[in-house]
Amino acid sequence: MRTRPSKYNISGKLWGTDHHFLMNVLSGSADILTREEHEALESDPEAARDLMEEKGYWVDPEAEKKTFRAQYLEFSAAREREELQIFYTPTYACNFACGYCFQSDYAHPSERHDAVVTAFFDYIDKAFQGRRKYITLFGGEPLMPGEAHRAHIAAVVDGCRERGLELAVVTNGYHLLDAIDLLARARIKEIQVTLDGLAEAHDSRRPLKGGGSSFDTIVMGVDAVLARDLPLNLRMVVDRENIDELGKLAHFAVERGWTSHPRFKTQLGRNYNLHNCQASQGHLYDRLELAKAIAELAKRVPEVAKFHRASFHGARYLFDNGELPDPTFDACPACKSEWAFDASGRIFPCTATVGVFGEELGRFHPTVELNEERIAQWQDRSILTLPQCKDCEVNLVCGGGCEAIGRQQHGAEWSPDCRPVADILGVGLAQYFVDDL
Template sequence: MAKDLSQVKEIKETAALNGLHASRHTMVLDVNQAGREHEKILYNPLAGSVHIVNSSVVGILDAIRNKQGLGAADNGLLQFLLDEGYVYTDQAAETQKERVEYEKYRMRVQDGAFQLILTTTLKCNLSCTYCYQDAAGMHRPNQMMTPEMFENIDAFVDKYTKDRHEKRFYYLLYGGEPLLPGEKDREIIERVAAECRMFDIPLAAVTNGVHLYEYCDVFKGLKIGEFQVTVDGPPEIHNARKRALDGQGSYERIMKGIERSIEYGFPINFKIVIDRTNIDYVPELAEIIDRKGWLDLPEDKFKIQLAENAALSCLGKAAEKDNYMRPVEILRTLSEKAKTHSSMNKMFRPFCMGIRVLYTAGMPPHPRFGACSAGVLQLAFGPDGYVYPCMVYLGFPEHSIGSYFPTVSINEEELRRYEDLFTRHTVECETCDLKYSCGGRCIPSVEKLNTAKCPDVKELVQFGFDYYLPMIEERWLSEKAKEKPQ
């Protein structure tokens, strides 16, 4: 609540001893532009506030944080800091703000759609150099989800939602590789597509795209969320990393599938997994897809997803660890390349811990309460009849939370564990000042894959401002100027 000025004066006078509380979630970032060294960026993801200020304001925040005197601070500034959530009247007020934001988050979650991951098979027709499923030692049974098994998923979902919120849901095809050419592979995908058509259920797929071209007709007319397809560089680079088991390269077939998907209006999420061995080829890939006109498509039809090669850093591929690049290193390198390469520049819209959202939506992201939705917003149905909290646990029945075939059962105790984990950041993240920007770690990464390292949150946010600030200022500040009465 806003305080009137007499209250602020009173607060100011007593702040040195026991008064104002500076939010520990405020990040102070640099404006890395020549001549702007005296300016700083204040960003508080809990409060949703982001401002450029003179560095003197940072001094005042420090004084509040260190319980020093505030002689030079004026009431108007304190009022601003209070209004924007950089400062609270006391610790309890910030705790209350956390509760309020968390409740808003829970309400958004309740309204959100539920992701049912249909893992029709764990077989794959590629042998990628960095496959996390292989590196994690996943058991790949030679089983397939049959139409009969698929039909039993309804019974599991009914049981699951009985004591929980009923939610909208959508299907995500996942593997292994879900779009394989075999007769039985096609039969189950056609069965899922028929269900989606009949009940208007949105469908998406994470596919390697090798047979996407042949499947496009199956998906025609459906509400497709997106097809996530990974291409790691121009043909020779991509084919060396994503080897097809039939001995033919996968690149041409994948690109053909993407092309047809675009013709059919299916949104494509074009993922590029990046490490030291392919980063120099990313501009060439950008040029290829730019020539095809894909970079001119609206983002809801074609988007780029840059990803680190997590398998290299964490999954026991010790010999290749030197090729791993941390996200911020990837972004800095590509940003330099974008300065001299027009297609790369056109393609490069990195995510940067959500700072991109400040540019696209005009507001900072909502505070993040947890980064893992396993067992709460997603369930993975394996070809073995087990239900897993998410796709990372597929093939490890000891981590299942129940079964959907041949019998329907739920391990309520195990499921509650995930529900509990969902309601808070992972333990080691709980006290981190940056948690509302990061969200904490993915639970299976902590428990199973040992890929849970801190992602250089502040560096990524700083990079986000370095990259997007000129664009943000140009767009929003010029719009504000236009709004001002003459």
């Protein structure tokens, strides 16, 4: 058997240190090397051949192809068993005027909901029969007030309850307090709320339409959700303008007892340019800059690590579990484990495309119509079909990224959304492992 370096080896430097790393998600190996070890390996790779073979960094290419195929089959089978996330958008209207909203010019479906909600559940009952699934209310703002709108939401909540489906909600949080009883008629999987910092910063980035503060009202909503022991996912959208708010919000969340609640979790969203949003782009982070900014802040502000533990492309997973996550052959769940429906009766691939003219894949109301060819194209997208991804050394970690971002960046469909995987791993490994070195 003649071995050679695996095409899936990922190597890089631990950010801010002299150490290097070598990783291979197909073989499941990960090693941190001192500068001396790294230099020795570079200058005489043959000397470490036995060890490198044992760890799967050097492989017989034919055997590696077989492993790749076997793991791809496992990935595909696991995806078939995965729970479906089905988004339902009752409205694209919103009571906020966030500067970075990508939906602000979407058309608003009418409020006559009865037939639409019935058709929605009829469709998912048949199309996704036998699949584990849950419904996520999305918007716009799905918890807008008003009798007609709340009757619309009640129909969705009751449809979930009747079927035993869990319900998630993505909301700006302003009307959480007055909607919580209604939502809790179903089993709540998660309520996602966004705060972009403490009051002043949050209110300037996420003002009510026509002006006015939303911070205190949202905080009361978060308190109420946690008081009922419902799962709360607090999302913060981060860019250069509000990065310091992350430390302040983390401190606030710790003080308020949120971070010690077992059902509280957080998510950091990178503010990025999608569709028509972002008049000024200078304050946006790229992925690596954001990773470094979070890691730097976590060093300075201890509460940040209690508030949010970034995944850094599997570095956190490795730290927590002592092993690498499985390979990702496809990072885009659209039309595989994710679908999005709106109240105009249209079907879309996912949240980034829902409501975008030209992205619809068909209708569930008033008649069922599907563009099967288009759906198949979404379902085929993976590192095996994107030409740029096939021979990319980080493909099994990156998974080809997000199609919506890829097409935005490249101006063409079925485009890769490249991520600086090795550099971000370098930041993450330094963050999680550097004390242990």
